[in-house]
Structure formats: structure tokens, C-alpha cells
Amino acid sequence: MIRTHDEVELDTVVRSKEVLTDGVVSLLLVRADGESMPAWTPGAHIDIELADGIVRQYSLCGEPDDLSSWRIAILREPESRGGSRFIHDELSAGDRVRVKGPRNHFVLETSCQSILFIAGGIGITPIRTMVEEASRVGLDWNLVYGGRSRSSMAFADELVERHGERVRLLPHDEAGLLPLAELLSDVVPDRLVYCCGPEALISAVEDGVRHWPAGTLRMERFSPRQEEIGEQTSFEIEIGSTGQIVTVDEDTSALDALREAGFDIDVSCTEGVCGTCETGVLSGIPLHLDSVLTDDEREANDTMFPCVSRAKSERLTLNL
Ligand SMILES: Cc1cc2nc3c(=O)[nH]c(=O)nc-3n(C[C@H](O)[C@H](O)[C@H](O)COP(=O)(O)OP(=O)(O)OC[C@H]3O[C@@H](n4cnc5c(N)ncnc54)[C@H](O)[C@@H]3O)c2cc1C
Structure with a gap:
């Protein structure tokens, strides 16, 4: 399943910062240019760029009808490499932050009972x-x-x-x-x-x-699923639009091999958890190592996340 992303990159300003509960703060972000925020649907998340180029994902948790701001709520992670710690300790009302999104991999289906x-x-x-x-x-x-x-x-x-x-x-x-x-x-x-x-x-x-x-x-998932990866093998990627072959070595990710071959693939977490680098699979069987797809979606074999996922078949043809 290919999910649609209507993503934009924006400069925002922290309009307010509020303590919600023990260990959780909430931020209201407004556009730096005063315009309305892009529309979003329940389940969507955004990327937020923090100090030293760290990018982290946060789910939008305000009202989708109110496009004057986006609201996110952040738990302080005790072992933080910087994301939540920076937001809790350094970020204040009035600060500027660059965000990207919205992206929704957790869509609410309302056609059920x-x-x-x-x-x-x-x-x-x-x-x-x-x-x-x-x-x-x-x-x-x-x-x-x-x-x-x-x-x-x-x-x-x-x-x-x-x-x-x-x-x-x-x-x-x-x-x-x-x-x-x-x-x-x-x-x-x-x-x-x-x-x-x-x-x-x-x-x-x-x-x-x-x-x-x-x-x-x-x-x-908010963090990568723990999975036994086993020994990595090399495989080939065929570019669907041109037939070009890109070889992925044992010790290289599919994403890095594609980037080295000149493909500009959008990426954020590089851990298979945010879904930014999703790429369609036209043929071949991916070795899914992401934390986004459900078991059924994995079995469909029509999409993959090249930052972590590899191939079970000798060749994958990707929709690039
Ligand atoms: C789609 C999505 C939505 C999310 N929504 C929210 C939200 O609404 N609210 C929220 O609070 N969080 C949310 N998260 C999680 C958030 O993006 C961050 O992962 C979280 O804030 C922790 O970031 P950090 O930099 O503080 O911690 P990190 O440094 O990323 O640490 C997180 C964990 O990783 C471990 N770790 C440390 N070093 C490494 C390493 N080198 N490699 C791997 N792991 C390591 C740490 O021990 C710790 O347990 C979401 C994540 C995703 C993918």
C-alpha cells in the first residue's frame, strides 16, 4: 500500500509551551508567516527539526478543524539523545522551529462497526x-x-x-x-x-x-521494533522507470546505495519508524525491517522503506 503524503516544510514559531502532566509538555506551533497551518487528519504526525540537525516525529494532537496552530505533546525520554530533552529544557515560547509534514501512516478507518x-x-x-x-x-x-x-x-x-x-x-x-x-x-x-x-x-x-x-x-510505533536481522546479503535494485540496476552490498543500506546512484530520496529517521522514505515495489520480495507496516501490509510486498529494509529476492524493482 502506498500512502499519500501531502507534505510541506515550514518555519513555525512556538506560540505556547505548557506542562500537561508529569514528564509531558505540549507545544502550540504557528506559522512564522502568519498563514494557516496545512490541514491534517487524525493519526498524522510531523517531523520537527531540533538542535544539531536532530529530527524527531510527533503526532498532531490538537483539533484538526483548527488550522490556526498545530499541537504536539512530548514525553521526556530519560535516555534522550537530544530530541525530547531539547524540547523540555531548551525550547521556549517565541522560538522558531522548522517542521515537515503532515504525514499519516495511522489513518482512522470509519467504515467498520x-x-x-x-x-x-x-x-x-x-x-x-x-x-x-x-x-x-x-x-x-x-x-x-x-x-x-x-x-x-x-x-x-x-x-x-x-x-x-x-x-x-x-x-x-x-x-x-x-x-x-x-x-x-x-x-x-x-x-x-x-x-x-x-x-x-x-x-x-x-x-x-x-x-x-x-x-x-x-x-x-514511536520507536523501532526490535527484530533479529540475521546476516545481510547483497541484492540488486532495478529502477522501474529506466531499467537501471543499482547493487546494494552487504554492508550498505538500500537507501545509501540509491543515494550514491543519484536518487534523491526523502528521508528522516533512518530507523524505519517514521515512514518518510516509503518507496513502491513493482516486483521482487522485500525483507521488511521497518516498524511501520502491519503484518498484512508486509505480506502485500508492494511498498518498502529503504532506510532499513532489504530484499529476500535477488532483485527488487522499485517504483522510481
Ligand atoms: C510516527 C511517530 C510519532 C511520534 N509521536 C510522538 C508523540 O506524540 N509524543 C512523543 O513524546 N513522542 C513521539 N514519538 C517519539 C519521538 O519521535 C522521539 O523518538 C522521542 O521523543 C524520543 O526522542 P529523544 O531524542 O528524546 O530520545 P532518543 O535519543 O531517540 O532515545 C529514545 C530511545 O532510544 C534509545 N537510544 C539511545 N541511543 C540510541 C541509539 N544510538 N540508537 C538507537 N536507540 C538509541 C534510548 O535508550 C531511548 O530509550 C513519535 C515517533 C514516531 C515515529
């Missing part, structure tokens, strides 16, 4: 906007939201105030781990499951929906 949303910690950011949209279109939905403690859970009170019993808050220090067996044991016809949160939660939900119909789970 019902949706179970499962959010863990800061994974609430894309889901907050999705539950509003689900309500707006009259979908039957429920949200189960876990976090370390009630005081660390962004948007928790607001979600309960707005949506009452549809929202179940389960702070870990009061309720333990999310009751995934209870939530996922019975297959509900025409229900989708949307999940965003830490790797352990996403992996557990992936396991929990194995007996559900293919395509039930939609998820977004």
Missing part, C-alpha cells in the same frame, strides 16, 4: 484525535488507556469528562497491566483495534489479535 482503541502512555497523542473523530461520525468505540500513574497520563481527565464510560483509565500503579486477554479474547465482527504505546504493549496486542481476522490491528 466498532473500534477498540488501546493507548499506552504517550501513545495517547494520535488516539486522542481519533476518538473525537470516531464520536463525530457516530462510531461505536471504546478506549482503554494505561500509563505509569494517573498523574503521568496526558489528556486523561479531559477524555473521561468528554466521553464518560467509553473511556477506561487503567494506571499501572492502581490497576496493573492492561487486561488484554479480557479485551481481545472474543472476536467481535467488524471491529478494528487501534493501538499506540510502548513496544511491549504493541507486541502483546499483536499476539492478542492473532485469532482475529487479518487486518484487524492498526498500530503505530
Whole structure:
């Protein structure tokens, strides 16, 4: 599946910075030229360029109807290499930041009967906007939201105030781990499951929906999935439009080989998590090592992320 990106690069100004909960701040970004922000849909994220050229992704968590600003919420990562630490400690109202986006790899599908949303910690950011949209279109939905403690859970009170019993808050220090067996044991016809949160939660939900119909789970990872990569082998890329062959050595990424051959591929995280470098596959079988595609999307073999993914077949023909 090729996802459409209507991305732009913009200079923005931090209009305000607010502490939301323990360890989470929220920023309102407005355009430096005073114009409206580009439109976005629930589940979308942006790239934000921070000090020393660091680029990080943050989900838009404001109101899609209000294009006067974009809102993001950032958890302080204790082991930060600079992204969240810089935002928490250095960035202030009035500062300029360059952003790119919006990009949406976590699209809300509203043609189903019902949706179970499962959010863990800061994974609430894309889901907050999705539950509003689900309500707006009259979908039957429920949200189960876990976090370390009630005081660390962004948007928790607001979600309960707005949506009452549809929202179940389960702070870990009061309720333990999310009751995934209870939530996922019975297959509900025409229900989708949307999940965003830490790797352990996403992996557990992936396991929990194995007996559900293919395509039930939609998820977004904020950090790369841990995967056994094994020994890397060389392979060839055929450029679909010209037939040119680019060889990818064992110790080079497909992205670097393509760039060395002169292809200007847009890239951001280089870890297979942001989705910027998505490239269509016309033939051949990719070795998917990204953290964006679901199992079904991987099996379709029609798209790949060359910053990390490689090939199972000797040759891949890419839509370039
Ligand atoms: C689509 C998407 C949406 C996102 N939305 C949000 C959001 O709404 N809110 C939010 O807070 N975050 C969000 N994130 C995560 C965010 O982009 C950053 O990854 C996060 O803020 C941490 O960045 P950092 O630079 O502070 O930490 P990093 O330095 O990136 O550290 C993150 C983790 O990586 C580990 N690490 C350290 N060094 C390395 C290394 N050399 N290689 C690999 N790993 C290392 C650290 O131990 C730490 O556990 C999103 C990510 C994606 C992909």
C-alpha cells in the first residue's frame, strides 16, 4: 500500500509551551508567516527539526478543524539523545522551529462497526484525535488507556469528562497491566483495534489479535521494533522507470546505495519508524525491517522503506 503524503516544510514559531502532566509538555506551533497551518487528519504526525540537525516525529494532537496552530505533546525520554530533552529544557515560547509534514501512516478507518482503541502512555497523542473523530461520525468505540500513574497520563481527565464510560483509565500503579486477554479474547465482527504505546504493549496486542481476522490491528510505533536481522546479503535494485540496476552490498543500506546512484530520496529517521522514505515495489520480495507496516501490509510486498529494509529476492524493482 502506498500512502499519500501531502507534505510541506515550514518555519513555525512556538506560540505556547505548557506542562500537561508529569514528564509531558505540549507545544502550540504557528506559522512564522502568519498563514494557516496545512490541514491534517487524525493519526498524522510531523517531523520537527531540533538542535544539531536532530529530527524527531510527533503526532498532531490538537483539533484538526483548527488550522490556526498545530499541537504536539512530548514525553521526556530519560535516555534522550537530544530530541525530547531539547524540547523540555531548551525550547521556549517565541522560538522558531522548522517542521515537515503532515504525514499519516495511522489513518482512522470509519467504515467498520466498532473500534477498540488501546493507548499506552504517550501513545495517547494520535488516539486522542481519533476518538473525537470516531464520536463525530457516530462510531461505536471504546478506549482503554494505561500509563505509569494517573498523574503521568496526558489528556486523561479531559477524555473521561468528554466521553464518560467509553473511556477506561487503567494506571499501572492502581490497576496493573492492561487486561488484554479480557479485551481481545472474543472476536467481535467488524471491529478494528487501534493501538499506540510502548513496544511491549504493541507486541502483546499483536499476539492478542492473532485469532482475529487479518487486518484487524492498526498500530503505530514511536520507536523501532526490535527484530533479529540475521546476516545481510547483497541484492540488486532495478529502477522501474529506466531499467537501471543499482547493487546494494552487504554492508550498505538500500537507501545509501540509491543515494550514491543519484536518487534523491526523502528521508528522516533512518530507523524505519517514521515512514518518510516509503518507496513502491513493482516486483521482487522485500525483507521488511521497518516498524511501520502491519503484518498484512508486509505480506502485500508492494511498498518498502529503504532506510532499513532489504530484499529476500535477488532483485527488487522499485517504483522510481
Ligand atoms: C510516527 C511517530 C510519532 C511520534 N509521536 C510522538 C508523540 O506524540 N509524543 C512523543 O513524546 N513522542 C513521539 N514519538 C517519539 C519521538 O519521535 C522521539 O523518538 C522521542 O521523543 C524520543 O526522542 P529523544 O531524542 O528524546 O530520545 P532518543 O535519543 O531517540 O532515545 C529514545 C530511545 O532510544 C534509545 N537510544 C539511545 N541511543 C540510541 C541509539 N544510538 N540508537 C538507537 N536507540 C538509541 C534510548 O535508550 C531511548 O530509550 C513519535 C515517533 C514516531 C515515529
